[in-house]
Amino acid sequence: MEKSPSYFVTHDVPRRMHNMSKDTKLLVVVRDPITRAISDYTQTASKRKIKSFEKLAFVNNSGVVDTSWGAIRIGVYAKHFEKWLKYFPLSSFLFVSGEELIRNPLGELTKVQQFLGLKEVIQEDHFYFNQTKGFPCLIRGVNNDNPHCLGKTKGRAHPDVDPVVVNRLREFYRPFNAKFYHMVGTNFHWDDGQYYKR
Numbered sequence: 278m279e280k281s282p283s284y285f286v287t288h289d290v291p292r293r294m295h296n297m298s299k300d301t302k303l304l305v306v307v308r309d310p311i312t313r314a315i316s317d318y319t320q321t322a323s324k325r326k327i328k329s330f331e332k333l334a335f336v337n338n339s340g341v342v343d344t345s346w347g348a349i350r351i352g353v354y355a356k357h358f359e360k361w362l363k364y365f366p367l368s369s370f371l372f373v374s375g376e377e378l379i380r381n382p383l384g385e386l387t388k389v390q391q392f393l394g395l396k397e398v399i400q401e402d403h404f405y406f407n408q409t410k411g412f413p414c415l416i417r418g419v420n421n422d423n424p425h426c427l428g429k430t431k432g433r434a435h436p437d438v439d440p441v442v443v444n445r446l447r448e449f450y451r452p453f454n455a456k457f458y459h460m461v462g463t464n465f466h467w468d469d470g471q472y473y474k475r
């Protein structure tokens with residue numbers, strides 16, 4: 278098993294993975310592209326000083342969404358996924374909802390176990406919700422005495438983004454999201470706005 282978010286969007290990866298093994302099972306965790314962009318921005322901003330999200334999202338403050346900015350471009354999932362379908366059938370993929378992975382980790386991980394043909398060993402009591410972190414964490418060991426949350430670079434606080442900008446991005450992504458839902462046969466409900474800012 279190997280993982281990297283960049284595999285999904287890097288041009289030559291589908292062909293190279295197919296050359297390696299055409300039977301590879303592919304798991305893709307996807308979340309609302311707007312939250313994903315803000316998460317991406319937050320990660321970069323934690324390393325160096327950059328302009329505001331609102332400034333970077335548009336070309337010269339014009340209201341035209343800057344699709345050359347990676348944080349925006351990566352969320353156009355339908356375009357990236359088209360390239361994968363040239364090499365792998367839809368049945369090779371499981372799309373995991375990033376939102377549900379937080380809300381209902383057992384539900385999403387049960388689907389993962391089934392997709393991979395694994396024995397279903399994960400249970401409800403393997404998780405607890407850490408209120409401070411705001412995320413589910415794992416309980417390891419028979420005495421539940423070895424809890425494990427992801428590190429502090431996962432689950433950072435996101436900045437508040439101007440709602441006008443969020444709405445503009447919502448309109449920008451809507452057709453791409455619709456296409457993506459159609460391609461994969463799942464509605465992730467990002468356009469309902471119910472998931473933005475967890």
Ligand SMILES: Nc1ncnc2c1ncn2[C@@H]1O[C@H](COP(=O)(O)OS(=O)(=O)O)[C@@H](OP(=O)(O)O)[C@H]1O
Nearest residue numbers: 281282316317378379412413414427430431432433
């Ligand atoms: N259980 C749990 N604990 C902490 N974080 C969780 C968890 N489940 C999902 N997430 C979300 O994972 C996001 C980080 O994933 P990344 O794709 O950036 O990770 S990586 O690039 O593959 O290393 C991270 O994004 P941010 O919230 O923007 O930090 C989380 O929202």
